Amino acid sequence: MSVAEWISTLAVAVAATACGGGGGGGGGDDTALPTQPGGGAAAPTMQTLNTGLDRPWGIAQLPDGQLLVTQKGGTVVRLSATGKTQATVTGVPKVLDSGQGGLLGIAIDPDFATAGGNWVYVSYSEPGTGGETGLAGTSVARGRLAGDALTDVQVIFRQSPKVDSPGHYGSRLVFARDKTLYITTGERMKGAPSQDLQQTLGKVIRVNRDGSIPAGNPTFASPARPGIWSYGHRNIQGAALNPRTGELWITEHGPQGGDEVNIARAGQNYGWPVKSYGCPYGSPVDDACRIGGGTHAPTYVEPLTTWTPISIAPAGLTFYTGDMFPEWRGQLISGSLAGTALWRIALDGDTVTGKEKMFGDLGERFRDVIQARDGSLLMVTDGGKLLRLAR
Numbered sequence: 001m002s003v004a005e006w007i008s009t010l011a012v013a014v015a016a017t018a019c020g021g022g023g024g025g026g027g028g029d030d031t032a033l034p035t036q037p038g039g040g041a042a043a044p045t046m047q048t049l050n051t052g053l054d055r056p057w058g059i060a061q062l063p064d065g066q067l068l069v070t071q072k073g074g075t076v077v078r079l080s081a082t083g084k085t086q087a088t089v090t091g092v093p094k095v096l097d098s099g100q101g102g103l104l105g106i107a108i109d110p111d112f113a114t115a116g117g118n119w120v121y122v123s124y125s126e127p128g129t130g131g132e133t134g135l136a137g138t139s140v141a142r143g144r145l146a147g148d149a150l151t152d153v154q155v156i157f158r159q160s161p162k163v164d165s166p167g168h169y170g171s172r173l174v175f176a177r178d179k180t181l182y183i184t185t186g187e188r189m190k191g192a193p194s195q196d197l198q199q200t201l202g203k204v205i206r207v208n209r210d211g212s213i214p215a216g217n218p219t220f221a222s223p224a225r226p227g228i229w230s231y232g233h234r235n236i237q238g239a240a241l242n243p244r245t246g247e248l249w250i251t252e253h254g255p256q257g258g259d260e261v262n263i264a265r266a267g268q269n270y271g272w273p274v275k276s277y278g279c280p281y282g283s284p285v286d287d288a289c290r291i292g293g294g295t296h297a298p299t300y301v302e303p304l305t306t307w308t309p310i311s312i313a314p315a316g317l318t319f320y321t322g323d324m325f326p327e328w329r330g331q332l333i334s335g336s337l338a339g340t341a342l343w344r345i346a347l348d349g350d351t352v353t354g355k356e357k358m359f360g361d362l363g364e365r366f367r368d369v370i371q372a373r374d375g376s377l378l379m380v381t382d383g384g385k386l387l388r389l390a391r
Helices: 003-014
Strands: 045-050 056-061 067-071 075-079 085-089 103-108 119-127 136-146 149-158 173-175 181-184 203-207 228-231 236-241 248-252 259-264 305-307 314-319 332-336 341-348 351-358 366-371 377-381 386-390
Touching: 056 119, 056 366, 056 377, 067 103, 075 103, 103 173, 119 149, 119 173, 136 181, 149 203, 173 236, 181 236, 236 332, 248 314, 305 351, 332 366, 341 366
Parallel strands: 056 103, 236 314, 314 366
Antiparallel strands: 045 386, 056 067, 067 075, 075 085, 103 119, 119 136, 136 149, 173 181, 181 203, 203 228, 236 248, 248 259, 259 305, 314 332, 332 341, 341 351, 366 377, 377 386
8 A cells, every 4th residue: 555545545534433333434554565466467356246235244155156145134135156136035033124233144054065954044133022122132043045045043142131232243153164153243332241251242152053052162260151252352243264273363343443353262352342452432543542551462362463543344354265366375355344445464374464455446345255166256345236356
């Protein structure tokens, strides 16, 4: 990124909301840029495959190449491998389409293609019932995909407690190598519950595919709700399994600045709301305002990298492993909302060596990004588009 581009980006961001559920913005970059592609390779090109989606949030590819896209209002649409809308999938649980809530993350069972393994998992904001009227929380359900319907739908996780808040649902779903399921949750804009092990707000949760608790989950010095894997998180909207190590990597929103990349490790505390490189809302954005002084260590886990001074609101996340862009292999690709761009994050082992902003000129809020089976990248945007990055 040139100095001129950075200054322009910063100027836009100062006038915008930093939180991912809100308005636009930019992204500062506190690390050196990664090496650019060389060897005469053709430049990546962005193709528009579909413009008729309704507030898409998550995308997953089926074994036959077709796509499932969650739409925030509460529907799943099935698309062809080339992005053409084919059908609406019925049987989705009722969602609370309000604020940042709605139908959110989606994942395909690792044994989907085997007999009886055709499960699809969705994460959503579930409204309260009875005495919980007016409250909501992040829930996860699974159903068998039969034609264009989800059948045998089962809720396998409910965030506890449900609360009254318009945002921070988290909601990414990632299968581990052992086929357990990671669920990311936000702290529902409440802050302190992230540190409370009696609540599943602001946590990474690990469960079996049927919602039972797997062996190997961490134990804590104080009583904790079953399923908690890590805690002290704010709002995790990007999650991907590292193909080299099998560990879960996450991106989470800071307040004004302080967006983080972390590795979610068993039993670890990531510091929110006690520590952040971001600033409280309403305060000037400068080094002096960093929450708790900024530095997380030694009490909490230090982030691998941050975006400061302005939030980009990182969204969907994937590790690139394909052949279409060999120079990106092993790197992270992240969407961003306030930053309206893709970000390429270069790594040396577990060390972030640089971050590059890409396609910021499109003005799109990149909500989710996955690697397709042909090595291209597929993205959905808040503007209702399905985009394909290819060479």
